[in-house]
Amino acid sequence: RDHILNINVGILGHVDSGKTSLVKSLSTHLSTAALDKNPQSQQRGITLDLGFSAFTLPMPTHLATPETSEFSLIQFTLVDCPGHASLIRTIIGGAQIIDMILLVIDANKGIQTQTAECIVIGEITTDSLIIVLNKIDCIPEEERSAKIEKVTKRIRKIFAVTKFANAPIISTAAAVGGEKVASIGAMVHNSSSKGGSAVSTKLGSYGIDELVELIKNTVKVPQRDISAPFYYAIDHCFPIKGHGTVLTGTVLSGSVGVNSVIEIPDLQLQRKVKSLQMFRKNVKAAKQGDRVGICVTNLDAKMIERSIAASPGSVTLLANALCLVKKVRFFKFPCRTNTKFHISIGHTTITANVVFFGLRELSEARKDPSNPPSSSSSSSSSSSAQATEADSDSDSDEFRLPKGSSQPSSAQPSSASSYRQSSLNAAYHRGFPSQAGFPFEQ
Numbered sequence: 014r015d016h017i018l019n020i021n022v023g024i025l026g027h028v029d030s031g032k033t034s035l036v037k038s039l040s041t042h043l044s045t046a047a048l049d050k051n052p053q054s055q056q057r058g059i060t061l062d063l064g065f066s067a068f069t070l071p072m073p074t075h076l077a078t079p080e081t082s083e084f085s086l087i088q089f090t091l092v093d094c095p096g097h098a099s100l101i102r103t104i105i106g107g108a109q110i111i112d113m114i115l116l117v118i119d120a121n122k123g124i125q126t127q128t129a130e131c132i133v134i135g136e137i138t139t140d141s142l143i144i145v146l147n148k149i150d151c152i153p154e155e156e157r158s159a160k161i162e163k164v165t166k167r168i169r170k171i172f173a174v175t176k177f178a179n180a181p182i183i184s185t186a187a188a189v190g191g192e193k194v195a196s197i198g199a200m201v202h203n204s205s206s207k208g209g210s211a212v213s214t215k216l217g218s219y220g221i222d223e224l225v226e227l228i229k230n231t232v233k234v235p236q237r238d239i240s241a242p243f244y245y246a247i248d249h250c251f252p253i254k255g256h257g258t259v260l261t262g263t264v265l266s267g268s269v270g271v272n273s274v275i276e277i278p279d280l281q282l283q284r285k286v287k288s289l290q291m292f293r294k295n296v297k298a299a300k301q302g303d304r305v306g307i308c309v310t311n312l313d314a315k316m317i318e319r320s321i322a323a324s325p326g327s328v329t330l331l332a333n334a335l336c337l338v339k340k341v342r343f344f345k346f347p348c349r350t351n352t353k354f355h356i357s358i359g360h361t362t363i364t365a366n367v368v369f370f371g372l373r374e375l376s377e378a379r380k381d382p383s384n385p386p387s388s389s390s391s392s393s394s395s396s397s398a399q400a401t402e403a404d405s406d407s408d409s410d411e412f413r414l415p416k417g418s419s420q421p422s423s424a425q426p427s428s429a430s431s432y433r434q435s436s437l438n439a440a441y442h443r444g445f446p447s448q449a450g451f452p453f454e455q
Contacts, residue, residue, distance in 0.1 A: 018072070018084040019302050020232055021110050021263065023092045025134065026117035027125035031147040033064065034187035035117055036093045038218045039225065040066035042292045063248050064093035065261075065304060067292055073229050081234055089228065090304050105134065105357045110246055110263040112235045112302070113141035115228075120146040120184065123164050124171055132175060133341050141233060142177045143224075144168060150186035150219065183227055185220035237301045242327035243267035243275065245307070246359050250317040257287055257310040260322060264305060267324065270298040275307070276325040280316060283325055284309040319360035338369075 024032045043066045067090045072081065092111055114135045118128060135142050152160045161184055172178055247262040269275065273286045289296045290306040299305035307322070321328065340348055348369060356365045 016083065016085045017069070017088050018076075018081065018086070018234070019088045019090055019304065020235070021090045021092055021112045021302065021304070022228070023094060023111035023114045023139075024117060025094050025114055025131040026145075027119065027122075027127040027131075028095070030117045030119045030122075030125075030128075031187050032117045033093055035115070035145065035147060035185065036064065036066055036091050038187045038221045039068055039089075040091060041069065042067040063095075064091075066091050066093070067304075068225075070225070070229055073232065075230070076232070076234055078234070087229075087232070089232075105362075109138065109359050110265065111139060113143070113228075113232065114139055115143050115145050116180075117145045117147050118164075118168070120149045120161060120164055121151050123167055129343055132172075132177070133343065136176050140176065141231065142180045143227060143231060144172075144177075144180050144182040145224065146182060146184045147187055149184045150189045181227060181231065183220060183224055185218070185224055187218055187221070189219060235302065238266055239268045239300045241266040241301075242324040243269050243273070243322075244324075244328070245269065245275070245322040247317060247320045247322060248360060250314045250320075252314040253308070257308050258312040258314045260307045260309065260317070262304070262307075262322075264299050264301050264303050266301050268298060268300040269305075269307065274325055275309070275322045276328070277312075277317070277320060277322050278328045278330060279320050282312070284312055321359060321361075 024036055026032050067088050069086050069088045072084055072087050076087070114131075116128070116131055116135065118124065146161060146164060149157060149161060165182055168182065169178075172180060243264070244266040245260075245262050245264050247260050249261040250258065252258050269286060269289070271286055271289060274283055275286060276283045286307055287310055288308045289299055290308075291299065291303060296305070348367075350368050350370075352367055353364050354367050355362050
């Protein structure tokens with residue numbers, strides 16, 4: 014499989030917008046966790062966990078470069094994310110592994126609450142997004158064109174102030190007449206087709222071939238660093254009798270091969286890789302961007318649900334972290350120092366006590382990056398550091414230490430280092446679109 018370039022495509026959107034039906038219409042290869050195999054998902058009729066499937070195409074001509082000359086096929090791994098509000102942490106975990114997004118919107122309902130959350134996640138994680146107007150078959154045919162045009166204009170207005178202002182919009186019906194009617198049709202696979210498994214749409218769907226063509230023409234080759242330490246996001250874990258324990262997930266950096274030694278930092282355990290599989294096919298190695306199953310021995314599968322694996326010694330556990338943050342535009346409350354927040358990194362979410370600081374330096378650097386803050390300004394903001402409550406309506410802007418504690422001397426940066434950090438922060442924040450007039454703030 015060395016000749017296959019893998020692209021991870023996140024399928025995001027509000028609950029019941031037809032995401033899983035769309036995945037069914039696109040997929041030709043299914044993983045062990047695909048299409049709502051979870052019994053609770055089937056019982057409740059909604060996606061509760063991440064699902065993975067794929068389809069393969071010949072390498073697009075516009076991607077033919079010396080860097081991609083080794084690849085003859087391109088595989089799109091579809092990451093089917095839940096849409097329910099209570100499962101936002103699962104969505105965040107899925108978003109960390111994607112290269113591009115299909116944002117699925119119900120053409121009858123337009124932008125909904127979780128659609129907005131998906132836009133925020135998309136702005137953080139990727140530069141490539143396609144808007145899929147699904148369920149157009151539910152609109153009477155005589156009203157369809159006018160309705161689609163109206164919804165499209167509304168979507169364009171909302172997206173105009175995001176980084177996806179020019180995102181392509183395509184209309185589809187992944188399951189004409191609903192899932193039960195469409196399921197009567199059969200998925201046709203043409204494995205003998207030149208270039209690998211061809212994509213054939215499920216009978217009763219509409220616009221799927223056009224969507225596949227749009228994805229192929231839109232995709233860009235992501236940057237991969239296979240020389241970095243191995244880092245792997247585990248999303249499922251299960252035992253196979255007579256073989257060992259299988260970890261399934263996505264390689265986020267570096268590479269791994271058979272007989273490599275990997276570490277699970279949460280458990281402080283190291284294990285040798287017994288075998289590797291990609292979509293049920295044995296492989297000898299996997300690199301950044303690949304979805305792969307890793308089989309190891311002498312590991313209790315019950316000890317892992319969501320976790321990471323990495324090169325031994327490359328990941329350490331932290332009690333404290335210094336982070337550059339930007340407030341999500343939809344969050345209406347002030348971000349106050351010494352408040353507990355949920356912190357999500359990959360598939361892990363914890364609660365943490367947060368201290369905000371540095372707003373003054375950020376503001377000065379953003380106004381004039383070429384003019385460093387004065388020594389007095391840096392010293393002043395260090396001794397009573399202004400909380401980074403950017404874009405909030407907080408009544409209290411000053412950060413004060415809890416009673417009985419003192420400001421550590423190490424928190425007194427030099428003017429040069431303060432300016433250097435402020436300039437980096439300013440450059441980071443300028444990468445985000447302006448928040449003025451965003452429709453969701455009304």
